[in-house]
Amino acid sequence: MIIAVPRVGSLHYMARDFCERTGLGFVEPPPYTKRTIERGVAISPEHFCFPMKVLLGSAMESLEAGADTLITVAGYGACRFNYFAELQKRILERHGYEFQMVAFDSPRDSVPDFYRNLRAVARGAGLSISRIVRELALVLRKGQAFDAITKRSVGMRALEVEAGAVDVAVSDCEDVLSVAFSRDEIDRALQEIDERFGAVRLEPERPHIKVGVIGEIMISMEPYFNIDIDKWLARRGAVVDRTIFMSDIMTPFGRNPVRGWSDEEMAGFAAPYLCHEIGGHGQLNVAAASDYARKGFDAVVHLFPFTCLPEVIARTIFVRMSGELDLPILSLSVDEMTGRAGMETRLEALVDLAWARQGLAASKSVSRPRKQSAPLGSGPAGAA
């Protein structure tokens, strides 16, 4: 059994860790390229949303690299993704691929289905289910630590004294974490990570803006699709905060250790604007925007794929929130036609607005933009 998972946030990191523990074969999903997108779009029905088209292309690449089992999570709530696993299977089979598909539903929806899927994986690995569950708990813990590194780093980049210090710290921390397997090792790694970040010299008094990044998981987490927005914003003097982490989504009971607030609190934050969950992460994003407003953020970037169901509802609501909470929210919808220049122009306008609101217009600030012409992965947005 050689498995492949979608490349979204830290999901493939956790999957690799799981396979190292259990001895299952694992195919690292190849990094996204223009070709992935083109191949995915070519075999997708027109009205699939962008992440599904990309995942189809990515699945083809993983299967060609030797995977024989695709493991995926079958959506959250009522969004399109709910039925994607089945259609993905049908479409790929039609194109001549032979594989097994395991689509995990949330155990909240159906415990028997979840158990059946676990058993399929356990059989493939030749392990008992209890062993699998124990390993999964550790994988999750490690995934949370991995996401915590990201969360930590995006808030520091704009304030670092030596350019690139945070990136060095991130790669150091990832090295430390990658060799941690037992519970004690992971806890020790967490301490080391803490110390390593503590050693990065920061300049907290430097003028900066605070920007929240929210949106659909694929577009907001994968640097290839969002012009690596964390670093892009950091170069323009923005301390970034993000709300969605893959390990939070995988953690049961809605506790969200990385984000720091639970699903119940989420409903409270979103309450006056959106009083019911709407599938996907629509409610979370509305809650996050209202949380950012309360914390005095200067701007929020909302990224989602074209015609994403929950996020389109969220965007409608953001129009109202933006006015009532006095918070600039820029919604960008992304798909295979998105150009990098168009995205950058809009983001620059948002950043300028955020600086202007601070009374630090571009001309006055001294140490503000450390513009580097750093090479960014040329994303789908790289066409420009």
Next chain:
Amino acid sequence: MKVGVPRALLYHQYGECWTSFLDRLGVEAVVSEATSGTTVVRGAVYADNEACLPVKVFAGHLLELKGSADSILVPRVISQHPGMKACPKYLGLPDMARALDPDLPPVVSPCMDLSDRRRRWTGEWYQVARDLGASNMAANAAVNTLVDQLPARASRKGPGESGGIRVGVAGHMYNVHDQGVSLGLVERIEAMGADVLTVEQVPQRFVRRELKTLPRKIKWEFESRIVGAAMHWSRTRSVSGIIYVSSFACGPGSMIGALLDDQFEREESVPLMTLILDEHSAEGGLVTRIEAFMDMLRHVLSARARQS
């Protein structure tokens, strides 16, 4: 006191029970006029540009109610059966309505979760009734009317019996039965000498039987009915062809459209045509495609008749 009810989306499903609830309370229900070209255009201008056509039409209806109602009733329809879900658009509809225009009258949004215990969701309707000034007894009576009027209907009318070919139109009620949205699709097909069958005319037990044959359960209630009905028509050969009607940017619609395409290709099915509606749909294009489809069906039938 006038309460506005937009004639859009699930009004086409539950409209009768909502208005009879208001009637019973002695509150005047102001239902917006039938969808016109202006409704669609205004809705498209006001609503989010990536929203689906029915939501844009809904926005148009909301705006029409702006001057004529003291409050607007937008129930939050959550689920019809345990384990089933509604499209996110229904779930967030009241919140979208509130965000649409700050000058709108207050939006009243009791939940309607038919899969839940009845007392839970009817409690919210009771509260709405009390807020509208009804007495305890009147509120209870109104809630009972609401529950009694819930559509149990399998069909409003059977197919016409003109003896012509039969065509199944699989699509949401708010697309198929709204003349302004579908540009009179059903009537046009009938005018071409065919009998039209729609989804709500298929008994639920047939729908459920067909759905069981799918490897993965469809969790959207209305979409599952569409798929079940289309598969029933195709497998029993009760129609000569099926027109699947969806709207641009409809999420669940895009998924079941792909599913129907794939499923029908795997089995001997009747011909299937997909029509995607949006606010730019024009009569000319629609008529041409229906005509071509009908010609094709007639051709198939006559070829088959010659063979036998």
